Amino acid sequence: MGEEIIVWCDDNSGVCVANAYCPHLGADLGPDVGGSVRDGRLVCPFHGFEYDTGGQCVATPFGPAPKAARLRVFETREIAGLIFAWWGLGGRQPQWHLPPDELDQAGWSNHHIWISRFPGHPQETTENSVDLVHLSHVHGYDSVSRVDPLEIDGAFLRSRFDFCTTRKIAKVGRMRFDIAANALIYGLGYSFVEIRERSIGLDMRMWILATPVDDDVIELTIVSQAGPIRSPQRKIAGLAFLPVKLRAPIMNRFMATFQKRDVLQDVPIWSTKQYRSRPRLARSDGEIGQYRAYCAQFYADALTAAECEATVADQPAAN
Ligand code: FES
Numbered sequence: 156m157g158e159e160i161i162v163w164c165d166d167n168s169g170v171c172v173a174n175a176y177c178p179h180l181g182a183d184l185g186p187d188v189g190g191s192v193r194d195g196r197l198v199c200p201f202h203g204f205e206y207d208t209g210g211q212c213v214a215t216p217f218g219p220a221p222k223a224a225r226l227r228v229f230e231t232r233e234i235a236g237l238i239f240a241w242w243g244l245g246g247r248q249p250q251w252h253l254p255p256d257e258l259d260q261a262g263w264s265n266h267h268i269w270i271s272r273f274p275g276h277p278q279e280t281t282e283n284s285v286d287l288v289h290l291s292h293v294h295g296y297d298s299v300s301r302v303d304p305l306e307i308d309g310a311f312l313r314s315r316f317d318f319c320t321t322r323k324i325a326k327v328g329r330m331r332f333d334i335a336a337n338a339l340i341y342g343l344g345y346s347f348v349e350i351r352e353r354s355i356g357l358d359m360r361m362w363i364l365a366t367p368v369d370d371d372v373i374e375l376t377i378v379s380q381a382g383p384i385r386s387p388q389r390k391i392a393g394l395a396f397l398p399v400k401l402r403a404p405i406m407n408r409f410m411a412t413f414q415k416r417d418v419l420q421d422v423p424i425w426s427t428k429q430y431r432s433r434p435r436l437a438r439s440d441g442e443i444g445q446y447r448a449y450c451a452q453f454y455a456d457a458l459t460a461a462e463c464e465a466t467v468a469d470q471p472a473a474n
């Protein structure tokens with residue numbers, strides 16, 4: 156978002172995401188410059204003002220903390236150990252919220268996290284979840300089929316689809332995966348995909364998180380987690396011989412390499428494409444028009460959904 160931010164936490168699960176410059180005389184609070192965390196407080200490298208995770212200056216080395224010294228903090232939400240912060244145009248308050256439900260972590264692997272940066276836009280990367288045709292053309296999936304119509308409710312969008320994919324795996328040969336995907340999207344930056352691989356009996360979770368870095372580049376963070384596999388429904392490379400505890404992390408790493416391959420197939424297309432505000436859609440494109448209408452609400456001078464639906468309207472600059 157073209158802004159330097161600082162993130163830290165204290166020992167009581169307090170997390171702070173804030174603008175990275177000190178309200179005192181403007182020093183960069185980041186660790187590269189000498190900012191540090193001491194007893195859960197962020198200490199400025201310049202004059203030693205200390206901030207708590209609420210963003211308030213609570214101590215200075217020289218006298219009482221000035222009340223007005225407060226960091227500009229962003230509202231945060233923690234989901235499965237991932238920290239999300241709300242950024243609104245001109246400091247706008249959150250206009251929607253991430254899902255409130257806690258995710259059961261029992262038996263689930265740690266996160267596998269992969270981050271890449273490239274020229275792009277969150278709307279374009281999120282469009283992947285409704286652009287089912289590209290799944291076969293770019294990624295080589297087969298038997299791609301939509302399950303249920305798109306569900307749209309305010310800032311929430313759900314896209315469910317099934318597909319199969321065959322992968323060559325060194326020393327194992329070709330393996331076929333039969334996958335049901337349930338993409339739960341909250342705005343343009345947060346996609347959470349529940350994945351059920353039917354032939355092994357493996358559940359996975361994947362977050363696809365797009366953050367605009369500046370006017371051109373986005374950072375795409377892919378996080379995955381594999382669920383407990385008690386009795387693999389088919390033999391895969393000795394999985395059944397491993398203790399149950401090790402299976403999920405191993406499968407998570409294994410599946411993450413496929414996800415990475417898929418994203419790397421998309422990146423050259425995303426980073427060189429031009430945005431078509433009036434795409435010449437084919438019947439087989441399905442819900443792309445509906446998705447574009449959904450996206451319109453996230454722009455500062457959004458058209459009404461109905462207007463957008465009618466015209467597949469031009470998108471202004473992102474919020
Ligand atoms: S600039 Fe941060 S304490 Fe002075």
Ligand SMILES: [Fe+2]
Binds near residue numbers: 283289294
């Ligand atoms: Fe893709």
